[in-house]
Amino acid sequence: MPIDTGTLESWAQYESGPIDSAKRTHSRIQKELQSSETLAHADFDTYLQGSYANYTIVRASSDVDIVVQLTDMYYVDLSGLSPAERDHWRRNSGDPDYSWHEFRSDVVDVLESRFGSSAVDPVGKAIEVEAGKLPLDADVLVCADHRDYYHYPNGYHSGIAFFNLNNTKIVNYPKQHINNGSTRQSSTSNRFKETVRIFKRARNYLVDNNELNKENVPSYFIENLLYNVPDGRYTYNKQDRVAKILRYLNSTDYSDWTCQNGITDIFGSGPAEWNTRYAGRYIDAMVTLWDNW
Known part of the structure; x- marks a missing residue:
């Protein structure tokens, strides 16, 4: 459920x-x-x-x-x-x-x-x-x-x-990150940042229950991932919203997405980039958590 x-x-x-x-x-x-x-x-x-x-x-x-x-x-x-x-x-x-x-x-x-x-x-x-x-x-x-x-x-x-x-x-580009996050907050009727908090606290729950390694799922990249989710998925009802976002992430190729700053790539081999394998594990763990709660 x-x-x-x-x-x-x-x-x-x-x-x-x-x-x-x-x-x-x-x-x-x-x-x-x-x-x-x-x-x-x-x-x-x-x-x-x-x-x-x-x-x-x-x-x-x-x-x-x-x-x-x-x-x-x-x-x-x-x-x-x-x-x-x-x-x-x-x-x-x-x-x-x-x-x-x-x-x-x-x-x-x-x-x-x-x-x-x-x-x-x-x-x-x-x-x-x-x-x-x-x-x-x-x-x-x-x-x-x-x-x-x-x-x-x-x-x-x-x-x-x-x-x-x-x-x-x-x-x-931290200032662009902050400014773009504020813009997304407005375009989602002030639902973006609370959704980030939901997904980060869910990550913490999974880490506390030994389902994920926190080092592989930094908060920064969770925020970047959710920034790329279309505004239409940020519905009023939180259960509906989380379900729609998870379905989107689970069926989308996000390997070429950019960070919230709008300039750098989320994924790659650089020192400030994430690994798609870790992102996939996080999304899979979130889907399992949602299905088995």
Whole structure:
């Protein structure tokens, strides 16, 4: 039988408390970075990203994702330009005075001085800051501007770039993700984000019952998957909605879908892409859960 209405209502629930705690965590880290003499010479922006920013958080204990974005310089992808445009860009560009690696090192120093070195773990793509002086644990992603050029000088997608432990550049577009999610929320009569929460809490249920490995089904990709489902599947009745979405996902080739940012692919072999095999296992597990509830 289908998942009962009471469970779906519970899984759809939005909790304002964790969002408020995330905002206070961001404000505190932003204040400490902006007031530091170490970073006084740098132009940067800070903002929330991820489930807290998108209002799709389902577990209050989740770390807060905070972006610290250097705007003094930018990285580029010139592959979309003609040879003449690439030459034009090179003639008008020089080496930056302040790199992402230097900026990240300075951010680590400030966080350690303000929150204590024992509370800060800089190893990994994000700097982990433990709660104590903060309402919630935080993952601070230090990045720089990125321009994905398709025409020079003014045709480009604005994103962020950072480097992993193998010094591989990773590019993403968090602001487009947030904006497009808000647009989809409106076009589905405010049903998109609660549906994401339902599917994420169902994932957690399956993980808790050893039906899935959470590492293979990140929340980010669940949201991207549901973003591609047509608006017409987001019906008023939650049982009808979930059934229609599962039928659509179970009968559709989603291998060429793009992320919620509208720019990058969901699936592929890159460090910021998903595996269709994991997506298929998640959808199969969801269908089984729905049928056997």
